[in-house]
Amino acid sequence: MAAASSLLSEDQFLCSICLDVFTDPVTIPCGHNFCKTCITHHWNINVKTQCPVCNKQFDRRPELHVNTFISEMAARFRQSVKIKASSSSQQHQADTGEVLCDVCTETQTKALKSCLVCLASYCETHLEPHQRVTGLKIHTLIDPVENLETRVCKKHERPLELFCKTDQMCVCQFCTESSHKLHQIVPLIEEYEGKKAKLGKIEAKVQQMIQERRLKIQELKQSVELSKETADRVTASSVQVFTALIQSVEGSLVELIETITERHNTTEKHVEGFIKELEEEISELMKRSTELKQLSHTKDHLLLLQSFPSLIPAQHTKDRTEVRVHSSYEGAVRTAVSQLEETLSKELKKLCVDVEVKRVQQFAVDVTLDHETANHHLILSDDGKQVSYGDMKQNLPDNPKRFYLYSVLGKQSFSSGRFYYEVQVKGKTAWTLGVARESVNRKDTFITLSPTNGYWTVCMSKRNQYEACAGRSIRLSPKSKPQRVGVFVDYAEGLVSFYDIDAAALIYSFTGCRFTEKLYPYFNPWHNSDGKNSTPLTICSSYHSD
Known part of the structure; x- marks a missing residue:
């Protein structure tokens, strides 16, 4: 059967109406074969019941039965053609990326359309019956596609x-x-249009997600770079500190060895003196021992009695039984270790604070002063980076934001995350710095600066005293007079910290704060005090890492 079918030509398996391989082939009385659907449709649209090939007429429409033999042969032919066409098409498509005609038997040409009814793709020549034959015109044609069986x-x-x-x-x-x-059934095109519109929205969202992730990547890369810079600074600082510590340890060891050696030398000299004295006494005693032996053997009574007093040991002879050599150096070692521990503790504490300062400086923000909040006596620089007290009250419009106190806020507000800024206070005899919440009272002439009233600040008073304004003033004792103060806020953690930047020391921290609204940097340069406090507070444009 397979050998016989391979000898048959394509024309023997084509319906003369649809010009395609038979589907449910039937044989009419004149002997010609057609697709059952094709001949039925042909007789439905024509008045006469006749053969489309030989025009033989029939008195009545013949009863149609599928010719199983021709159907089987057509199916085998269709399968062999499909395998052959698929192999050729796949090879050609792999080379050109085009969908090829399934009917072309020799050289396959590019398909113009694919038919969803015939499940085949046609070139311009073989597509002609679908454009001419009435029964084929109703077939659904689409742009050429592969794998029509999936449709x-x-x-x-x-x-x-x-x-x-x-x-x-x-x-x-x-x-x-x-x-x-x-x-609920809708045409494919209707659902297609709806899904296509959704695809546009999804695509826009995907693009937004891509952009967000690109920004996140950029942010992470910047964070890594910043982390690398911070790591380098901290490493360099750590190397410097630990080198100094090693030198200090080595110096302390040298001093300890010198102290022990000096004590040992002193002890050695002292002992040598004792030994010399003892040797002299031994020599004297041995001399007397000899004299005593000689006298003990004498028979001369007078001589013994006359010599006896001079041979008795002198009363002033020293008692050496309590003489001891003390070789304990634990006290010196203990003192040296104690001093070294104190030095190490100070240096390590300084290093830890220095690392902490470097960490918070990563969150530095650009802060400028808000002219609309400044008290009438305050003079602000054009760039909004300096504020000082002016003796003359300025003619400024009043507004709800302006302070009656000698205060001014930064323009920038923060309601999440972490931020940091630095202020130079060098040359001032009094100042107040920190943060304030947006709703603080700005109109009273006297306000207690405290967290309860919405202020988290530290100050230096005219009495050269430093205090944390926590409702009740907390006296602070910085080891040196701060020249540059760093202010760090962690909104989520409820933390406000103040640092002496030059000394790399923590001044004070407010902890456990509960922030519920915007926070603004707060500045108060205080009164001039006859020119003694005329130096302005200056916001550092960028922090220093030296």
């Missing part, structure tokens, strides 16, 4: 032309009359 209902072998919104799947017309009978 046909596997159950009914009909084109998937509809969409079931209930089950969210493509269906054929027969599906709507059976398993999807009561479902």
